[in-house]
Amino acid sequence: MSKPRAPDINPPRLVSPRLVSARPVTAHDVARLAGVSQSAVSRCFTPGASIAAETRRRVEEAAARLGYRPNLIARSLITRRSTIVGVAVAYLENPFYPAVLEALSNALEGAGYRVLLFTARPGENADPILEEVLRYRVDALVLASASLSSHFAEECRQAGVPVVLLNRRTESGGVSTVTGDNRAGAGTVARFLAAGGHRRCAFIAGLESASTSREREAGFSGALAALGLPPAAREVGHYDFTAALEATRRLLALPLPPDAIFCANDHMALAAINVARAEFGLEMGQALSVVGFDDAGPAAWPLFGLTSYAQPVRPMAERVVAILRRHLEEPEAEAVQEVVPGALMVRASARLPAEGVMEQGGRRIWRG
Amino acid sequence: MSKPRAPDINPPRLVSPRLVSARPVTAHDVARLAGVSQSAVSRCFTPGASIAAETRRRVEEAAARLGYRPNLIARSLITRRSTIVGVAVAYLENPFYPAVLEALSNALEGAGYRVLLFTARPGENADPILEEVLRYRVDALVLASASLSSHFAEECRQAGVPVVLLNRRTESGGVSTVTGDNRAGAGTVARFLAAGGHRRCAFIAGLESASTSREREAGFSGALAALGLPPAAREVGHYDFTAALEATRRLLALPLPPDAIFCANDHMALAAINVARAEFGLEMGQALSVVGFDDAGPAAWPLFGLTSYAQPVRPMAERVVAILRRHLEEPEAEAVQEVVPGALMVRASARLPAEGVMEQGGRRIWRG
DNA sequence: CCGCTGATTGCATACGTATGCAATAAGAAT
DNA sequence: ATTCTTATTGCATACGTATGCAATCAGCGG
Incomplete structure (x- = not known):
């Protein structure tokens, strides 16, 4: 072969590796030490490739000695x-x-x-x-x-x-x-609230551009209508905590405030509880019920006990x-x-229906 | 040159690109269309490289036409x-x-x-x-x-x-x-609590293996000692919400419960407030003060109003x-x-000292 | 018109690994 | 012993881009 071979870049290490300017160990280095070709080294690290046990041993030893780490960037380039x-x-x-x-x-x-x-x-x-x-x-x-x-x-x-x-x-x-299951979940929430005797439901929407919020709203409104309940009062919280605080304030300041608020997600529902309790002195599950969607972490905190449709x-x-x-x-x-x-996780933030609450793996859920 | 050149892999596109099996466009493809070398294409995308305005224009046009995206994997390989x-x-x-x-x-x-x-x-x-x-x-x-x-x-x-x-x-x-500033921050918390008239401070540690927890504890204990206050009762919460709930229960069930709890982070402090309020009926800032570290999101929620040393x-x-x-x-x-x-963000979860609270950019902080 | 300078460009190669192919070795079958 | 398999190995090349080097070109002063 007349093609000129480039000289080996990595010179033999004469000093302890840790003192050498860090040039990463390549498969060639390993191959040289193990006395095999670079291909063999590659095959040693390729599952399923054909390689003899003895060769593998020698390559692995050399690799371990040099601290070889296959370069996944290079691998990506060729494997695409x-x-x-x-x-x-x-x-x-x-x-x-x-x-x-x-x-x-x-x-x-x-x-x-x-x-x-x-x-x-x-x-x-x-x-x-x-x-x-x-x-x-x-x-x-x-x-x-x-x-x-x-x-x-x-x-x-x-x-x-x-x-x-x-x-x-x-x-x-x-x-x-x-x-x-945004539609079905929100429908379940509506039936849950209705079964709990709520009559004036409100809904706090998330981002109006988000499919989640739109589907949950559609599922909720549809189920309310099917139950013969009046349409929910509506505010928009943009999936934002602060905006949800304000949305809740507006709802609770209505002449005839809602007896239940369904929020398009837990983050806003937690905001709702914060306002209802801290600013309006409402006790959750009594004067007002709040239900969320997601079952995000803080929903289960004792102070919140947020009833929420869980997304697994x-x-x-x-x-x-x-x-x-x-x-x-x-x-x-x-x-x-x-x-x-998902499933509706029942906690204390919403008044319970007489029926349908069941225990499941330590959690209480509601099946309408 | 005797070295055999590989034939161009990408055949000329005879059909609309979107119908061709997706083989990514390379710099060679762009070069061919623009009538320049691959190097020129590369230089066009390399800031500071030498390339004539007219060449650049042609390359950019070709690149746009083909939807060329430089392959950063390949670039990484060579630039290291x-x-x-x-x-x-x-x-x-x-x-x-x-x-x-x-x-x-x-x-x-x-x-x-x-x-x-x-x-x-x-x-x-x-x-x-x-x-x-x-x-x-x-x-x-x-x-x-x-x-x-x-x-x-x-x-x-x-x-x-x-x-x-x-x-x-x-x-x-x-x-x-x-x-x-774990040490100084925790020291500030200690002086803040002392200035607020607390006499029986407790500390809930995080992970004992974590430097943060150890430093905060050292800073807190050191400052308490310097103030002549008795050492803090101590529990471990492992930076875990549930563990912190239990740690708080143990502290509040003591014969002589603490009048202040400093938690190694907010997450545990929020757990502490949950237990204190929901299970012990304690009003924050009255019978018990709770202070955290981090100033994480929920600390500012109305229901918590957690006083916390903020990490920016x-x-x-x-x-x-x-x-x-x-x-x-x-x-x-x-x-x-x-x-x-950082700075100690003052909210309602801890009784205030008579002095040292100041307004700063809409936030209240304490300077001892 | 000539040599010189600086800007542009293409050529060839390198980056580190995977892999088709042919060569070799080692058994197995006859 | 000879032929046929099968397993293992090395060689050479490809992946897509960046870059040193030399070649070319344009412009310029003399």
Whole structure:
């Protein structure tokens, strides 16, 4: 072969490795020490590759001695898979999302993926950041509570990057989604409140642009109507704590205030309880009932005891990962819209119906 | 040149790009369309490279037409910089950490870095995951509230990967840290409680292995002693909500219960208030005062009004990024231990001293 | 018109790993 | 002993981009 070989860059180490300027150990270094070819080293770290036991032993010893760490960047370049998934998450001040992020991170790590995180500002257009993330050749994208421009959805499709929305739905086809059962859950809440004897229900909406809020509102209103109850008074809390405080103030200052408030998520429901108790002196479950959605952490705190329709975070994260895997295995697979059922966790923030409350694994739930 | 050139892989596109099986556009594709060399395309996307205005225009047009996105994986391979920072975070159920993560993510994105996230299980040894993250050739590591084995610290040093601990300190030298002012902050809390007339202070520790908890305890006890007050009753809450509930129960069930509880962080302080109010019927700031550390989100909720020594999340995140940049610019730079000062946010959960409370930017703080 | 300077450009190669292919070794079967 | 398998290995190359180097070009002073 006439092709000139570049001289070996890494000179033989004459001094203790820790004193040498840190140039990462490569498969070539290991190969040289083990007296094999670089290919053999590669095969040693590739599950299922053909390699003799004795060779493997020698390579592993050499690798251990040099502290070799396969360069996943280089591997990605050639395999065209980064084993990195881009995850966008917003509203981290809403305690539901840290839980989502943790579950998602664990599920992805369990499936051998790393998480490239980016925190989307609620209002802003996430496209520029998403664009940037695509440059890292992520294998897939998961958007938790961030919406997706149809333009960008199309770009991802062209780039062959599967996208899964978590807790959001979108009009743009071709995007898989995993959500809680917003409609049915909100309907359950309505029937629960009705069974508890509430007559003047109110609803605090989240972001009007968010599918979750719209679906929950539709489910709630629909069920109220079916029950023959008057439509709910309505305020908007934008999924924001402070805005929800104010929304609650407006509701409770009405001439005929509601006897129950259903909030589009727990974060706002906790705000509602704060205002009702601290500013209006109302006792939860007596003069006023408050119900939320998510069953986020603080809902279970003794002072809140928030009745809430639980979204099962771990199962949802697992569904996301399962869908991703399928999309990665068969790129032509159709997008799916999965709905993960939840349950109404009954606590003290809302007056109880006479029937339907049952114990389940240490938790009290309501089945209407 | 006798070296055989590989045939161009990407065939000329005969159909609309969206119908072609998604093979990412490369710099070669752009070069061909623009009638220049791949180098020119590269230079077009490399700030400061030498390229004529007219060439740039043609390249940019071609790139836009093909939807070219530079492959950062390939770039990393050759530049040996990934512009990715590994971030480990634990205790996401503690509302302080989502805020930290968000601030950190924003600061890093502002500095042009991406975040490779991994969520460390509190108890577990994070080394295996960290090891894995190093394979992605991250430019640096930030560990928020995760501790670091000295073994791994050494590995990072050898690999030339700077490490910054956020909100934790470590014995292993060579690692930079950014923390709040645990000692002084806890001392301030002690003087604040003393000035408010409290005589029987208790302390709920976090994880005994965590530097934060130890430093806060030392600062608190030291100041109490200096004030001539008796040592604080002590329980351990392991930075865990449930454990803190129980710790509080034990304290309040004492024959002579404390008149003030200082918790090593807000998450536990919120648990303390929950127990005190819901189970013992105590009114905060009257029979019992509770003070926390962090000033995490819910501390400011009306129902809690938790007095807490604030750790300024954004400045801390910015210090982390500044330190990272310095380490990356001068690899030989010494590790630094930075302490970011905070302030005692005064709210209703603790009885006020007669003096020292002042208004500052809409917030009330205490200066002893 | 010539040599000189500086700006642009293309060529060739390197980054570190995976993998098709052919060569070799080691058994197995005849 | 000979042929046929099968397992193992090394060689060479590809992945997509950045960059040193030399070549080319335009402009300019003399």
